[in-house]
Amino acid sequence: MYKKYQIKWLLILSAIMIICTSFLGQADLSRTKWCHFLDHSIKIFVPIAGCWMIDGYFLTNNFRRLSGYPKYLLSILLGIVALLVLSYLIDQINPENYFYANKIGYQTSKDILLHLGGNSFLSLICYFVFSNRYTSATLKKTMIEKGLLERAHLRAQLISLQQQISPHFLFNSLSTLKTMVNDPSAKKYIVHLAGVYRYVLSFNEHYLTRLDDELKFISSYLHILNERFGHMLRVDMDIQQRHTALLLPSLSLQLLIENAIKHNVCSEEHPLYISITTTDLPALKVENNLQPKRSRLERPGTGLKNIIERYKLLVDKPVEVDSNNGKFTVTLPLLTHESNYN
Incomplete structure (x- = not known):
């Protein structure tokens, strides 16, 4: 599908060419009938539109075996062919000439060279106009997405464990509390709680984190949850060990566990089972048995919404959410190089 700005600039370029060729072809335009002007406009617009569509196809798509200058050159050459073929076909369908005193035909080699030269120039114009507008729109979109990603990261901070109290203050307080407590179980709990807040502090610095770092954090987080549940x-x-160096948005796993506990019954009669595995995609799959709380309306959690939004901005791979057969499953794509997504 073509964007509005692409259609807009096709019409602008066509209008400029129609007006220019009208003045070049006939000095006295006041005597020109509207039907003749419309005929001339169609003969100009259709070949340009064909060339424009070819440029759009090559510039907006990626090809495995064709890139860089060969791709651009092929786009321009096919644009020239489209201009020549469409101009010739239209001229054969409607050979009437209302604008040019000396119309260029297709009989001699000189005529063909003139057509080839003019259409080559026009193909270059179409290519550079489309390329300029497409690059400008892409840069604008990138800047907008960067702003959205920054806002999504800020919202993730707001729904993290930093919501209520300064982590620096609490982390220092926990370290002091550890020296005051003699009970080994309490000390272990404090150590894990401090580990959670240490990770939350580092979350401020990165959009993405390694899976093994996230799992170390989750180990401390689960110890705290086990004391409660x-x-x-x-x-x-x-x-799988080979997946531990891959990346995912910080705190994603914690938010999914929190989402499962928040929206499902977790009791002696109905234990909540959560399974965390990796797949060969590669992806991280988090699955829990579905036993929704009656007091809550069925709606996605804030944390899950945030994860989905962050993935949309980071990578062109969707977060898969599935709810059937008594299971609720979220599959997060695991990413490779952090520099490719920031």
């Missing part, structure tokens, strides 16, 4: 919450992990 005990056997009511059961989490199993099966992570």
Whole structure:
């Protein structure tokens, strides 16, 4: 589908060429009938539109075996062919000439060279106008997406564990509290809680984090949850070692676990089971048994919405959300190089 600005500039370029050729072809335009002017406009517009569509196809699509200058050159050459063929076909369908005193035919080699030269120049104009407008629109879109990503990152901070209290203050307080407590279980709890806040502090610095770092954080986070829920919450992990160096948005896994607990019953009678695995896509799959709380309306959690929004801005791979057969599954694509997504 062509964008509005692409159609707009096709019409602008066609209008300029129609007006220029009208003045070049006939000095006294006041005597020209509207039907003749319309005929002339169609003969100019249709070949330009064909060339424009070819340029659009090559500039807006990526090809595995064709890129760089060969791709651009092929686009221009095919544009010349389109201009020549469409101009010739239209001239054969309607050979009437209302504008040019000395119309160029197709009989001699000189005529063909004149057509070839003029259409080559016009193909170059079409290519550079489309390329300029497309590049400008792409840069504008990139700037908008960068702003959206920054706002999404800010919203992720707001829904993280930093919402209520300064992590620096709390982390320092936990370190002090550890020295004051003698109970080994309490000390272990404090160590894990401090680990959670240490990770949250580092979250400020990066959009993406390695999977193994996220899993270390989740280990501390799950220890805290187990103190609260005990056997009511059961989490199993099966992570392939070759995936641990891949990347995902910071705190994504924590938000999915929190989302599962928030929206499902977690009790002695109905334990909540959460499975965390990696797939060969590669992707991280988080699945829980579906037992929604009756007091809550069925709507996606804020954390899940945030993750989906961040993935849309980071990479052209969707987050898969599936809810059937008594299971709720979220599949997060695992990313490779951080520099490609920031």
